[in-house]
Amino acid sequence: MDPLSEHERRGAAFRDLDAWLALTPDPDRAAPGRLELVRQFINSADLESDTEELGDLAALRSWLRRRGLIGPRERLEEGDLERALAVREALRRLLADRSAGAAIDTGALGSLNSRPAAAHLRVSFDATGAPALEPAAGGLDRAFAVLLAAIERAAAEGSWERLKVCSDHECLWAFYDHSKNRSRSWCNMAVCGNRAKARGYRRRQRASSSPSRP
Numbered sequence: 001m002d003p004l005s006e007h008e009r010r011g012a013a014f015r016d017l018d019a020w021l022a023l024t025p026d027p028d029r030a031a032p033g034r035l036e037l038v039r040q041f042i043n044s045a046d047l048e049s050d051t052e053e054l055g056d057l058a059a060l061r062s063w064l065r066r067r068g069l070i071g072p073r074e075r076l077e078e079g080d081l082e083r084a085l086a087v088r089e090a091l092r093r094l095l096a097d098r099s100a101g102a103a104i105d106t107g108a109l110g111s112l113n114s115r116p117a118a119a120h121l122r123v124s125f126d127a128t129g130a131p132a133l134e135p136a137a138g139g140l141d142r143a144f145a146v147l148l149a150a151i152e153r154a155a156a157e158g159s160w161e162r163l164k165v166c167s168d169h170e171c172l173w174a175f176y177d178h179s180k181n182r183s184r185s186w187c188n189m190a191v192c193g194n195r196a197k198a199r200g201y202r203r204r205q206r207a208s209s210s211p212s213r214p
């Protein structure tokens with residue numbers, strides 16, 4: 001494939017990608033730019049309702065394709081589903097540990113850092129001279145490269161630290177913290193926030209009603 005058509009092909013896929021983001025409902029809740037793709041990727045499993053959007057390789061492919069994360073003719077390979085799920089859960093774990101102020105789980109770091117996705121990024125310059133990190137591979141590595149480049153960019157712009165997962169351990173839904181003081185802990189105050197409050201209340205009740213030890 002000659003470089004020009006390769007470039008055009010990637011340009012077409014990126015148009016799909018940004019078109020998807022423009023369609024994303026509820027921009028007030030979405031993370032800025034392509035970081036929203038990372039949020040959606042983490043939320044492709046809803047732990048609370050036990051719903052999995054990436055149930056098999058075909059489901060993963062159509063999920064990535066809908067968002068322009070892989071090209072129309074790109075294929076996935078055996079083992080890609082396991083890789084995708086491992087990276088997704090490592091991202092969820094990283095955000096959970098970070099929100100809790102804990103050291104990031106070494107297994108999660110291993111999953112993220114051992115993936116060759118980072119090696120499939122290259123810097124390219126557009127017509128105005130602005131540099132951008134772009135995927136240099138196809139298939140799942142291309143999708144990983146877009147997601148990782150979005151994270152790197154978000155970190156530089158200060159939005160990565162606002163991407164969080166719900167503090168409720170059964171929920172762990174990814175959300176973007178739009179609050180002024182960046183203090184939001186739950187995906188939904190009415191559900192997870194109140195549940196945490198109720199648990200805290202019951203704990204305090206038990207503590208005050210249990211007889212004190214001599």
Ligand SMILES: [Zn+2]
Nearest residue numbers: 166171187192
């Ligand atoms: Zn929640």
